[in-house]
Amino acid sequence: MxxxxxxxxxxxxxxxxxxxxxxxxxxxxxxxxxxxxxxxxxxxxxxxxxxxxxxxxxxxxxxxxxxxxxxxxxxxxxxxxxxxxxxxxxxxxxxxxxxxxxxxxxxxxxxxxxxxxxxxxxxxxxxxxxxxxHGIADSTPYALPEAGAMLHVRRLAPGERTAVPDAGLLYAHVVRGEVLLDGETLRAGDAARVTDAKDLEAVAGSGGAAEVLLWEMTAG
The missing domain is CATH 2.60.120.10 (Jelly Rolls)
Structure with a gap:
């Protein structure tokens, strides 16, 4: 990562x-x-x-x-x-x-x-x-087949956990709040580029709500 x-x-x-x-x-x-x-x-x-x-x-x-x-x-x-x-x-x-x-x-x-x-x-x-x-839900990924990618939006309450998609390549961008991803604390504006993402969780910090954008892509 x-x-x-x-x-x-x-x-x-x-x-x-x-x-x-x-x-x-x-x-x-x-x-x-x-x-x-x-x-x-x-x-x-x-x-x-x-x-x-x-x-x-x-x-x-x-x-x-x-x-x-x-x-x-x-x-x-x-x-x-x-x-x-x-x-x-x-x-x-x-x-x-x-x-x-x-x-x-x-x-x-x-x-x-x-x-x-x-x-x-x-x-x-x-x-x-x-x-x-309009108003996309967290449970509804946005597919972008033209680029071979899928966008996942995660809006988390303080301390809430969410599974991160398994992917050959994963790009995570924190929009707001604080997120713990694979042992790394990411804050607003931080990003992580993950290769071979598997069995990862994102956990919102205790200080407030968090929002993160996740691009799921195949390695090629």
Whole structure:
């Protein structure tokens, strides 16, 4: 298990424009040839947008983009005609495929915080696709067959335990609270990259509720 701490993330964004970004993987000017991806996961970005701030229209291609809102509301518009507001508990997926452009903004009155994860598709090209699942339950994994991956959301009460999926590759990102995973304490913003995950449990700390995102992937 390779643990990466929140304070090791690359800082980005544009604070003067109300945008703060933390990148878990090599990103933009922060090029690190030893940290390009883990399995299908290419990026895990924590974004904070002040009210009225956002990312203007920009392109993506050959990437599966999955967004999880932590606080606030995210307004999404894309060149394929989709427009939606993503709220905490929703899973949003944009398959950029052969190419799509989108806008992401905080049009709400309070600060917005979200986690956005980029995954590599098994096959390039195709037509863009969009999906939003409102209020996903902990017991309902979100399948992303285009990337050979599955997202599990775990929201835990203090001291609560949960089984972690067995997987050839497992990427765990702590959204809030404190989680004990295989003897390692992970706090908000920390992540673990696990190879050959088997019979693992995640346990929330006693200090408060915890939330963790788990990507289950096959080793290839």
């Amino acid at each position: 390779d643990v990466r701490r929140a304070d090791e993330r690359y800082r980005g964004g544009d604070p003067a424009a109300g945008i703060e970004s933390l990148h878990a993987f090599s990103f933009g000017p922060h090029y690190d040839p030893d940290n390009l991806r883990f399995g299908a996961v290419l990026a895990c970005n924590e974004e904070r947008l002040a009210p009225g701030a956002g990312f203007g229209e920009h392109p993506h291609s050959h990437t599966e983009i999955v967004t999880w809102v932590v606080e606030g509301e995210l307004t999404h518009r894309d060149s394929a005609g989709h427009e939606s507001v993503v709220r905490p508990g929703d899973v949003q997926r944009l398959s950029s495929a052969g190419g799509v452009r989108h806008v992401e903004r905080n049009d709400g009155p309070v600060p917005l915080r979200f986690v956005q994860m980029w995954l590599a598709p098994l096959e390039p090209g195709g037509d863009p696709a969009y999906e939003i699942v």
